[in-house]
Amino acid sequence: MTLSEDVHAPAQHVRKVAVLATERLILRAPCAADSGAIAALANDRRIAANTARIPHPYSVTDAEQFVASVNRRDGQACFVICLDGAPIGACGLDPRGDDNDIELGYWLGSDYWGRGFATEAVRAVIDHAFGELAHETLIAGARVSNPASRRVLEKCAFQWTGVRLTRIRAINSAAPVDRFRLDRGLWQSLKSWGRVRRVA
Secondary structure, three states: OOOOOOOOOOOOOOOOOOOEEOOOEEEEOOOHHHHHHHHHHHOOHHHHOOOOOOOOOOOHHHHHHHHHHOOOOOOOEEEEEEEOOEEEEEEEEEEEOOOOEEEEEEEEOHHHOOOOHHHHHHHHHHHHHHOOOOOOEEEEEEEOOOHHHHHHHHHOOOEEEEEEEEEEHHHOEEEEEEEEEEEHHHHHHHHHOOOOOOOO
């Protein structure tokens, strides 16, 4: 779970983000009305400690800054994950690093853990990244102490590339993070073999 919370993004025009539908979920761009729900979900140390940039505690002001800062840069596509119309987490794509790698990140409110929602949302965002957005490669990470997040990436065909120390804002320290990579060719091959379930 490494979804970006870049509150220092320059004030630019908000980029239009597609609405993605899966069997149980709708993924759409966050809006100001989501701030209270996002804050209530993300104000959980277990979530913040497993993401790179989410602070703890997490206030409505933090959520408002998050909503105001996303979907403003080329390559960025941030979605709130909605179940029955209500936000339950977030998932998105963010350009990172000198090579402009596209990083996939996600988090879910703890009441929604262990029900396959993260995998379902991540698969939808991968389809979008390799389809409409025509990205060639995605990267992602999961703290080594977070096997559930690692399993999400493995179920979505990400390949482990090593461990790297990453600064975790909520703990004000660095922690080891498993790093993963997924290429479009592998994703398409697995989908054609039926090993990755398609989403709407």
